[in-house]
Every structure is written in structure tokens, then in C-alpha cells.
Amino acid sequence: MKLYNAPSPLETKVVSKRFGMENSWKLDTYLATGGFEGFKKAMAMSCDEVINEVKSSSLRGRGGAGFPTGMKWGFVPRNTDAPKYVVVNADESEPGTCKDRLLMEHDPYLLIEGILIAAKAVGASKGWIYIRGEYRYLVDHIDAVLKEAYQRGYMGKNIAGTGFDFDLYTQIGAGAYECGEESALLESLEGKRGVPRIRPPFPAVSGAFQAPTVLNNVETFCAVPDILRNGGKWFADLGTPKNGGTRMVCLAGHVNKPGVYEVPLGMNMMYFINEIGGGMRGGKKMKALIPGGSSCPLLRADECDIAMDYDSMAKAGTMLGSGGMMVMDEDTDMVKVALRIMRFYKHESCGWCIPCREGTTWLQKMLARIVDGNGATRDIDLIGDLAKNMLGRTFCPLGDAAAMPTISIVEKFRPEFEAYVAKNPFASSELVQVA
Amino acid sequence: MVKLTINEIAVEAPPGMLLIDAAKLAGIEIPAFCYYEGMALQAACRMCLVEIEKAPKLMAACVVPVAEGMVVRTEAPAVVKARKTTLEFLLTNHPLDCPVCDKGGECELQDMVFKYGVGESRYTEEKVHVPEKQWSPVVFYDGPRCILCYRCVRVCGEGMGVGALGVVNRGINSEIAPSHGDHLECDECGACIDICPVGALTSGAYRYKTRPWEMEHTGTICTHCSNGCKTTLGVRTNEIVRGNNRDRSGINGEFLCVKGRYAFDFNHHTERLQTPLMRVNGKLEEVSWSRALQAVVEKFKAGGKAGVIGSTRISNEEAYLLQKFARTTLHTNNIDHHRSGDVVTLLDSLSGKSATLGTADDCYNAKAVLIIGADLSQQQPFLANQIRANYRHHNAAVYVATTGVVREDKIAKSSVRNTETDWLTGLHSMREKLATEPELLVLFGDAVKGEGVRNLVAFTESLGIPVKYICLVDYANSRGAMDMGLLPDLGPGYHAAEGTPGLTLPEMMAATDMDLLWVVGANPLKRHKFASEKAFVVVHDMFLTETAQRADVVLPAASAYEKNGTVTNVCGQVQRLKKAVETVGSKTDLTIIGLIARAMGVNLGKVDADAVFAEIQKTVRGYNVPLPVIVTGGAAQTMPVNGRVPSTVLPELIQSSRDTLFTTGSLTKYSKILNDVMEAPGGLYR
Amino acid sequence: MTFSPGLEARFADLLTHYPEGRHRGALIPMLMYAQDEVGAVTPDLMAELAARLGISVLQVDEVVGYYSMLHKKPQGKYHVQICTNVACMLLGGAELYEQACTRLGVGHKQTQASGRFSLEEVECIGACSWAPAIQVNYDFHHDVTPAKLDEILEGLQ
Ligand SMILES: Cc1cc2nc3c(=O)[nH]c(=O)nc-3n(C[C@H](O)[C@H](O)[C@H](O)COP(=O)(O)O)c2cc1C
Numbered sequence A: 001m002k003l004y005n006a007p008s009p010l011e012t013k014v015v016s017k018r019f020g021m022e023n024s025w026k027l028d029t030y031l032a033t034g035g036f037e038g039f040k041k042a043m044a045m046s047c048d049e050v051i052n053e054v055k056s057s058s059l060r061g062r063g064g065a066g067f068p069t070g071m072k073w074g075f076v077p078r079n080t081d082a083p084k085y086v087v088v089n090a091d092e093s094e095p096g097t098c099k100d101r102l103l104m105e106h107d108p109y110l111l112i113e114g115i116l117i118a119a120k121a122v123g124a125s126k127g128w129i130y131i132r133g134e135y136r137y138l139v140d141h142i143d144a145v146l147k148e149a150y151q152r153g154y155m156g157k158n159i160a161g162t163g164f165d166f167d168l169y170t171q172i173g174a175g176a177y178e179c180g181e182e183s184a185l186l187e188s189l190e191g192k193r194g195v196p197r198i199r200p201p202f203p204a205v206s207g208a209f210q211a212p213t214v215l216n217n218v219e220t221f222c223a224v225p226d227i228l229r230n231g232g233k234w235f236a237d238l239g240t241p242k243n244g245g246t247r248m249v250c251l252a253g254h255v256n257k258p259g260v261y262e263v264p265l266g267m268n269m270m271y272f273i274n275e276i277g278g279g280m281r282g283g284k285k286m287k288a289l290i291p292g293g294s295s296c297p298l299l300r301a302d303e304c305d306i307a308m309d310y311d312s313m314a315k316a317g318t319m320l321g322s323g324g325m326m327v328m329d330e331d332t333d334m335v336k337v338a339l340r341i342m343r344f345y346k347h348e349s350c351g352w353c354i355p356c357r358e359g360t361t362w363l364q365k366m367l368a369r370i371v372d373g374n375g376a377t378r379d380i381d382l383i384g385d386l387a388k389n390m391l392g393r394t395f396c397p398l399g400d401a402a403a404m405p406t407i408s409i410v411e412k413f414r415p416e417f418e419a420y421v422a423k424n425p426f427a428s429s430e431l432v433q434v435a
Numbered sequence B: 001m002v003k004l005t006i007n008e009i010a011v012e013a014p015p016g017m018l019l020i021d022a023a024k025l026a027g028i029e030i031p032a033f034c035y036y037e038g039m040a041l042q043a044a045c046r047m048c049l050v051e052i053e054k055a056p057k058l059m060a061a062c063v064v065p066v067a068e069g070m071v072v073r074t075e076a077p078a079v080v081k082a083r084k085t086t087l088e089f090l091l092t093n094h095p096l097d098c099p100v101c102d103k104g105g106e107c108e109l110q111d112m113v114f115k116y117g118v119g120e121s122r123y124t125e126e127k128v129h130v131p132e133k134q135w136s137p138v139v140f141y142d143g144p145r146c147i148l149c150y151r152c153v154r155v156c157g158e159g160m161g162v163g164a165l166g167v168v169n170r171g172i173n174s175e176i177a178p179s180h181g182d183h184l185e186c187d188e189c190g191a192c193i194d195i196c197p198v199g200a201l202t203s204g205a206y207r208y209k210t211r212p213w214e215m216e217h218t219g220t221i222c223t224h225c226s227n228g229c230k231t232t233l234g235v236r237t238n239e240i241v242r243g244n245n246r247d248r249s250g251i252n253g254e255f256l257c258v259k260g261r262y263a264f265d266f267n268h269h270t271e272r273l274q275t276p277l278m279r280v281n282g283k284l285e286e287v288s289w290s291r292a293l294q295a296v297v298e299k300f301k302a303g304g305k306a307g308v309i310g311s312t313r314i315s316n317e318e319a320y321l322l323q324k325f326a327r328t329t330l331h332t333n334n335i336d337h338h339r340s341g342d343v344v345t346l347l348d349s350l351s352g353k354s355a356t357l358g359t360a361d362d363c364y365n366a367k368a369v370l371i372i373g374a375d376l377s378q379q380q381p382f383l384a385n386q387i388r389a390n391y392r393h394h395n396a397a398v399y400v401a402t403t404g405v406v407r408e409d410k411i412a413k414s415s416v417r418n419t420e421t422d423w424l425t426g427l428h429s430m431r432e433k434l435a436t437e438p439e440l441l442v443l444f445g446d447a448v449k450g451e452g453v454r455n456l457v458a459f460t461e462s463l464g465i466p467v468k469y470i471c472l473v474d475y476a477n478s479r480g481a482m483d484m485g486l487l488p489d490l491g492p493g494y495h496a497a498e499g500t501p502g503l504t505l506p507e508m509m510a511a512t513d514m515d516l517l518w519v520v521g522a523n524p525l526k527r528h529k530f531a532s533e534k535a536f537v538v539v540h541d542m543f544l545t546e547t548a549q550r551a552d553v554v555l556p557a558a559s560a561y562e563k564n565g566t567v568t569n570v571c572g573q574v575q576r577l578k579k580a581v582e583t584v585g586s587k588t589d590l591t592i593i594g595l596i597a598r599a600m601g602v603n604l605g606k607v608d609a610d611a612v613f614a615e616i617q618k619t620v621r622g623y624n625v626p627l628p629v630i631v632t633g634g635a636a637q638t639m640p641v642n643g644r645v646p647s648t649v650l651p652e653l654i655q656s657s658r659d660t661l662f663t664t665g666s667l668t669k670y671s672k673i674l675n676d677v678m679e680a681p682g683g684l685y686r
Numbered sequence C: 001m002t003f004s005p006g007l008e009a010r011f012a013d014l015l016t017h018y019p020e021g022r023h024r025g026a027l028i029p030m031l032m033y034a035q036d037e038v039g040a041v042t043p044d045l046m047a048e049l050a051a052r053l054g055i056s057v058l059q060v061d062e063v064v065g066y067y068s069m070l071h072k073k074p075q076g077k078y079h080v081q082i083c084t085n086v087a088c089m090l091l092g093g094a095e096l097y098e099q100a101c102t103r104l105g106v107g108h109k110q111t112q113a114s115g116r117f118s119l120e121e122v123e124c125i126g127a128c129s130w131a132p133a134i135q136v137n138y139d140f141h142h143d144v145t146p147a148k149l150d151e152i153l154e155g156l157q
């Protein structure tokens, strides 16, 4: 299996440690490199002990929202004979994100082991890996790996001789960003439109097929085996307090060495871009970046000298998100970036609720008009205003995801919008405020 | 009770109640499009966002249950702004064609914008236009007007159990779609149109006919099946243009089937009789009322062997007066009507038992329901709807024993198939399960009659649980016709008729020596041959039916929508017919009977609906119901007839006409809308 | 409707993946796999899957219209999907798309009359760190340059 980008010596490799190994996706390679040790340890522990180990690692979800994983597992009700499930979010559709793909390609057993540990922690009997339809080769790949796992006794009945039973399947998506949202994903898994569910109840209580369900991102599960193997504290110490471990950052855009790199949480962002990413292409100056997927508010270059962890990012008014970092140089047209982002959200809005469905459409039309040279000053204000009117009022976070980057671009790069508008001889008039 | 504060008002609400309903308790309106009582929650429209203290953002009141100590503000500046902007978003793609929209004047979107919206739109982009589509003779869909509240999808799927509407495409291209690509195959009940808050779904029967405020509204009882739904008729220039029950008065709430909502159109059919007809030289000719009545009176006075056939659609007052006139003036017990259910044997079998008759409410509340030998969704649409709602809201246990597949199978705990006659075997197979139910409501059709009814009562009695029964019958006043004594052996209130029992309907038809046959609002020649060639036949009808064509005098009769009076539904609930339109040329059967009596010098007392009803209250067993309930448009439950009913019913007399959702006996022919939906693609939907 | 033995086997296996009575879960995978074999989500296919899963055709239709990878009309033998989302756009994705339009003579979601190529401007395909990226059918091509695009399309002629 080939590597898409050269690794950097400055990485701290936990989930990506088998990347580039020969036959890294084979069970034998996996077993020879410490595989299933975490699972076996977990099997000797009680459910609470496993969950506490994960809690002590301060692992937070890598899918975007950053919710503490151990706590989430703890919400799954005990003392019930009803079936429970594990679902893996491998929908990876957040623009800028391309890490789960590598994990599944290079080290599928790591994911499988993480799933089994989660299953043990909550008493689940069945699981699905929901993989976006575009990753068809990965569905086939994982299907082949699962076949080997079943044949070798690492899936199905009496896994690795521990007496634990579990069944795991792939489930292919069919092209819908919204199906990355956990409850929409569960609807899709049930053969329905990817429309999110009313929450509460959260998946931990009523998830796949209305049964209690642990649902996490691929990378989150991948971190679990080593947490069990080396202890939660070991993992936590790799990062900063409350921000345990490492995470995969997908570096893209105008840098010399784009690629997916695993770094400890809390690494300085500019250090990451310059030392691991090789700095800006063609000696250009950096203008801005999207830190963790297109849903995150943008940072101006001068705001980027911060630690890459959940708390520091929040302080800077943005998020680590899904780890999709897109760096833009001084020549980047930020209005076009705003338009492209909005086009995406308009295309992906499921249409369920009014503010998201109508808001993304209206904003997309307006941004397109500005780029076409037909904008007016009032449009700039209106864009910001409409985005704020979506924020926090939609049925699911997709509306927020569309609003947040837009608000930040308009606020931080207003002169670029003004320059577009200035070219329109008919531009004028001020904005009517909705009180 | 949970204590909370809404807009500084202390409110107490039962645990689990949604905030939007709790606010209503306190008289506070939280606007909503997608929230609809009794249906699945959507939280899609975002109109109901409110401020809840300590919540990080505005919350949808339609999905948040009340909590102890919750502090809610529904008019906080952030809430007001959110509403305005949601409406602004909503109006971006809306065509704003209110002046030509059927819904104008009673549109929830209009009302919302009026109350909560902004005056000015900031939207200057192009709107998406999609042409309007016709999905059936009844249903039209105008996509751009649709606000995607999904009410229609839910009322069709959850409410009707049909599921003929869905949402297709994604995002801004989402739209509502019909079951069969470009058309609907469904009950054509129009519930989707009724429930649509805007003019996205409009009705083929009503569209572009009038503006809502130009109509006068009269709430009366549907004249088609026996369920007795209240239908509010919208009348413009003496023409009925719309039927619905948006005010949810009546036993049926807002439910109506295709007949109650649209099949009023027979009333204005061009073939409606407006002048009396009389046979002159072998041909029916138009004559004046006085000439026609004179001919009738002459024959009535002449005496001889007379027979009277009454109707299952005329009012209680008319049926009562008809049998009274026949028995006291024509001196005959030869009185009958088309019987479709064995109410008589049921009443007799229940004598001395604790089991009683069920009501429409019981259909919604009974913990368990057993349906025997009836395709309820086709023949008793409102009762079927009650049972579906019961299943949805109370998880009722539904048992089905029918000859074919029925819609209730989908919600049934147990279904058995049987032939017309062996339904008891099926019941025995469900016996164990039935016996575990806390109570049971049994609905049975014409498969169960005579001894069958007694066997059924014996069977259910042996279960040892409380049981109620509904004996299913066909038409709007099938039940009343029996109660009023349109029977050869029983007078009003199921008392034995004085003298020897008369001839039954088939006997009258078969007798070769009848001298006189008086048919009031029935069409016996549709199923029977009339043997007596010499008989003088008098018919009251709205149309020249098979029977009217054989008549010597045809008297044009008023329809149910043209008269006052009462009718009794399948469950024995008495409700008021209220005149919605004036007759043109025809007269009510009550008036006609009164005119004949006067011309014959017979004193029937005061012949008006109220006076006759007062007499019924006094003389008919079970009908001593509270008048205010009826006068105010309510449904008054008749008392059960306690005691033996002296009758030997011949089972073969009981025969349902097996109407479907789209047929209504002899009236079928005269309803354009029913014929249109039957001819539309998909044909008769099952 | 008949499917290849391989697909039938896949369907049979899929149906075992879900809890008792919840086999509707197989709908989307079935649509995806069957579409590859049939060439499009045809009315026949929708009716067939509806019957197999015991749901209405409308319920299938609701799903088909929702997902962007399910299409009711056949696409070209080679379905060229060019990502123009932010990461790719920054490095020339939009220009690649224009280039493909010109070269193939078709636009967004259009198919050549010959049926050989169809083109689609797609949203992020998860290859951002190796942008610009394209997908031809299910195959990824990373770090695509104008010359490389020409080469790829040439190779598929
Ligand atoms: C619109 C939207 C799209 C999302 N897409 C993804 C995705 O592609 N992959 C993912 O893991 N999480 C995605 N998420 C986050 C999930 O809802 C969920 O929080 C996550 O899968 C939980 O796993 P974690 O706790 O391991 O992060 C998305 C959320 C939203 C609102």
C-alpha cells in the first residue's frame, strides 16, 4: 500500500505507526506489532474499567465535535438485555479531511481492535463501518480484511479465544455530506434519507435501529487500542491537559509539503505549517487558513501562532474540527473561497429545516452575484446578517457549519468584498435591519 | 405536575408535555408550522424557537418537554428576531401569489407573516419556479408554495395509513411527491389538502371557485356512510363548493374521507329532479305539485294492499313519521328498508348482559379492538381512522378476522383469514391472546348475523373481559331507520309492532298482489324485481333511479344537505342535520308526508323537524337524549335498549351493499368526483 | 428483474447484516451495487428493490433522489468527477474542470452522445492533501495537473 505523502520526522506516530510498513493491513503484520494486546487487556477488565481508562486518556472525538469519548461511552445504558451496537463514522466528507481514509487503508485492524474494545466496554454485539460511497475501494478493502478476520477467528464468535462475540459489517453511503452527522448517518444505515433525528435521545441511548449505540469517528476508535495497551495516562501525556494524545492533521492548500501528519495535540500551528508542512509555496505570504475542515471559522495569518488543541482553538474563535487544514496564500480570492464554501453547503443541505435550506441557497446566490460583479454594499452586510440568522437556529449543525466560516470571512476580509462591489456601478444602498 | 415559568407566568403542566402545548395551557401562542398535534414531531420549521434560561441557544418548543423550574421566554428579543428571519427565509422562494391562491385569507403563512413577519423583503435573487402538477382528480401540488412542513406526508402515512406522499430530492430541490411517479393512488381523502397550511396542495373540486370569505358555512352530517362525520359545507350562491371540518367540531375532528369532503356534488347534479313526475299515457311527465299529490292521495285513500319502503338516508324525523303514517293511516305493517347489519339480534343478545354498544370514542380508546368481516378502511373510514389513531397513540392491540387482506393487517397484533361463514374458527384461534386483553371492542359486518351474532356474544362473553360491540351498517341513517321502526315486526324503539308483522322488503317486492308501493328515498329495484304489475308506485327521490322509473308518481325530494333533522350513526350517536342550501323545486320528505297527510285530513301533529324530534324523544326507547347537545351540533349517545327485542330476523335480509371508499350506493352515479377518482389512473385503490 | 449471481449473493449476504425485521438497512448498499451492474437506478430496479425489501416504490424514490451518487440516467462509461471544493480549488481544481469541459465537450452532469464520458463537478472527495484530485468512476487520481488530466483522459479514449 503506497503512501500518499512522505512522513515527517517531527510527527508523533500513534495511530499512523504502521503506515508504510509492508503488508501493514494484514493480520500477521498487525499481530507482530502489538496488535490485539489492548483488546486482550480490555477483556480482562470490567466495562467500567475500560471506560475509565478511556476517560483518563482525555481522548476527544476526532470527527469534528470533539466530545470526550469515555464520557460518551459511559452514557450507554447498562443493565439491559436489549442489543447494543457500535457504529463507525467513516463518512469523511468534511471538506479538507482525508485522514480516515489512510487509517482504514493502512491499518484496518487498528480500527477493528478499537471497535472491539468499544463493544466490550458497552456490551455491544454488532457493528457497522459506514463508509462514504466515493471510497468504494475502501469498502472492498475492509470487506476483504473482515473476511480474513472472520477466517482467523478475530471476528465473529469467540474472538481471539476470549469468548467475546461480535459481528462487524461495512455499510456503503451514496453521496451525502449530511450523512456524516451522526443521527443522519443512522437514518441512512436504516435505508432512509439522510435527515438528522431529533435529539435527545442521543445515539448512546437510541442509535442504530433504535438500540443504544456507540458512534465515533474512525480516528477516535483507532486511538483506543494503544490507550488500553499503554494506559490512558500515557496517551494523555502525549498532548496537553484535557487534550490528550495525538491527532491526524490533513494539511492542504498553498504549502510546500501538503499531506496527512500525526502530531501531538497542542503543537504550535505555525510550527506545524512551517516545519512539517515545509512553509508556504513559492515563497508567498500566508493570508489565512481554515484550521479543521470547511465548517470552522477562518483564521487570518496573524492569528495562527497558537497551540493546536481544542481549548486554544476555541479561544481563538475557531475549532480543531475534523483536522482538515487548508492554508491560503496572499493571492487567494477570499470572496471566491466564501462562495465555494457556500456552494458546498447549499448542495449538501438536506433540506429538512427552513433556515438551512433557504439560508444556504440565498447566501450562495448572493455570493455568486457579488463574484459576478453585480453586488452592492448592502449585500456584504446582508451576507453577514443572514449567516448570523442561521447560526444556532437550524435543526442540525450543518446550518452552523455553513454560517461560521461565512461570518468569519466577511468580518475578516471585508475589503475584498468591497473591492468586488466597487466594480459594480449600480452598487449602493444600505441594509435594512430586521429588528 | 411540573412547575415552570413562561413569560413570567407560573404554569403547571403534566410531565412529558411539550413546551408548545404547555404554553397553550397558559394562553401563550408559540407559532408553528410543522408541529401538529397527534403526529410525529419534526422540529423542521424552526418557527417555535424560544428562549430557555441556561440553554446555550434557542430551543424548539415543539420537541422540548417541560421541566421543573424551567424559565421560558417566548417574546424575548432574540426569539422575535429568529421568527422574523425564519419567515424571511421562508418567503424567499415563495411565489407570493396570494391574490390567485385558493388559500388566500385562510393561509397560515399569511397569518404568520401578518403577525410575526417583517414588512419588507430583502430578497432580490431569482426565485425557483416549478410548474404546478396535477396528481389526481382531487389533488394538485404547487411546489413553490410548499413550505416543507411535512404535514401532508404525515397525515397520509400516519393518519390514513396510506403513505402515498413522500419527500424527494435534497436541499432546496426537496419537494413532495406522489406514490406513483406522476400520480397518486390513494384514498383521495383530501386530508393532505386540508392540513396544508399554505396553498401548495389544492383541491380539484374547489380550486379557483371562490375566495374563502365569500362562503357561508354550515356544519351538518355527511350523508354517505354510517360513520356520521360532521362536514362543514362552504356555500356560495346556494351552491355547495367545499366540505371540510377544520373547526374539528363533531365526532370526527378534522377527519373526512373522499365522500364527506367532496361527494356533496351530487346535490347540484344536472339530473336532480326539480318537478314532480306523473305517469300519463305510460310516460312520466312533469306535473305540478298539487296534481301529483292529488293523485297520490286518491290512491292512498282507495286502500288495498299497501307496502312502504323507507330509506337509510332520510332523517329520523322522516323515518318516524313515515312509519307512523303507514301504520296509522295506511293501516299496514308492510314497512321495511334495506338492512345492512343485524343490530336487532345484537340488541336482543345483549339483553341482560353487561356488555354494551361501542362508540366512535371507544374505537380510539379501547385497549383492544377486534374487527370481523369488514374492510373497515373501505367501508367505515372514520372508525378505521379512529382505530389507527388508537394504535398510534395508545398502542392498541388490533385483531382482524376478514376474508381478504385489509389495511388494518399492517397494525394488527394478529390477523386471520376466513370465509364468509367460518369466522368463528378464526376467532377461536385468537382466543388465548384475546383473553389476555383488559377489554375488547368488537366491530362486525354483515358476515355476522342471526345465530352468528348470538354465537359471537357467547364467544366474547366467555373471554371474561369487558366487551363492547359495534354492529356495522351502511348508510348515514341505517341505524336510525331501525331505531325509528322502519321494520315489519318492530315499531319505534324495537317494541313489537301492533298487530301481525308485515311483509319484509323482499316479500313486498315479490308479492304479485300489491296495490300500492310507497318508496321514500330508496331504490329497491336496483336489486329486486317488483312482481306486482298492478301496483301504483309512489317514489320520493332526488334522481330518476331504477325505482323512480317504474313509479306512477315521482316526488322530487330534498337531499340531506337541504334539510334539518337528526340522523343516528353506526354507533347510535344522534347528530343534527342542518340545512346548508335551499331546495330548488324539491321538498323534504317530511314536508311531503305532511302535505299528503293534510290532503287526506289526517292529523300527524305539528310536522316540523323539531316537533317530531320532541315526539321521538318521548316515545322511542333510548332517544331521551339531551336536546342541548344536539342543538349545539354535538353527538348524543342513545341509551341501549335494555331488554328482549321481539323479533326473528331472517339473516338473508341483512346484506351490506359493499360500498368501497369511492361508491355510495345509488348516489355514486351522481357524484362526478367519485366517478373521476374511480376512472383516474390506478383505478380503485386498495 | 434478474441480477448476476455475484450480485445476488451480495444481496443475500447484505440481508443478514441487520437486526431482525430491519433489513431495509440494505436499501442503500443494494442501490449502489445494483446501479453499477444495471448502469442506472431504473424504474425497474426501484420496483424490484422495493418488492424485495417490502417497502413502497415511493420510499425507494425518496432515498434515490436524496443521494448524489445515485442516478436515474446512465452515465458515461467513464464518469469523470472533478473536485472543485476549497482544497482543490486553491490548487487549480476549477481550471481542471474547465479543461475537462472543453476537452470532453460536455458540462456538469452531462454525458457524451457516444456514451463514453460523462462529467461532474463534485464536492470534496477526501483527497485534499493531494489536491487537486479527480475520480474516474471509483478510481482516484491525485495531484492532478493539466498535463496529467490530458494524459488520464487520453488513456481512456
Ligand atoms: C454536517 C456534519 C457532518 C459531519 N461529518 C462527519 C464526518 O464525515 N465524519 C465524522 O467522523 N464526523 C462527522 N460529523 C460529526 C459527527 O456528527 C459526530 O459528532 C462524530 O462522528 C462523533 O464521533 P467522535 O466523537 O469520535 O468525533 C459531522 C457532523 C456534522 C454536523
Ligand code: SF4
Pocket: B145, B146, B147, B148, B149, B150, B151, B152, B153, B176, B192, B195, B196, B197, B198, B200, B201
Ligand atoms: S404541501 Fe403543504 S402540507 Fe405538504 S409539506 Fe408542503 S406546505 Fe407542508
Ligand code: FES
Pocket: B031, B032, B033, B034, B035, B042, B043, B044, B045, B046, B047, B048, B049, B060, B061, B062, B063
Ligand atoms: S413547530 Fe417546532 S420546529 Fe416547527
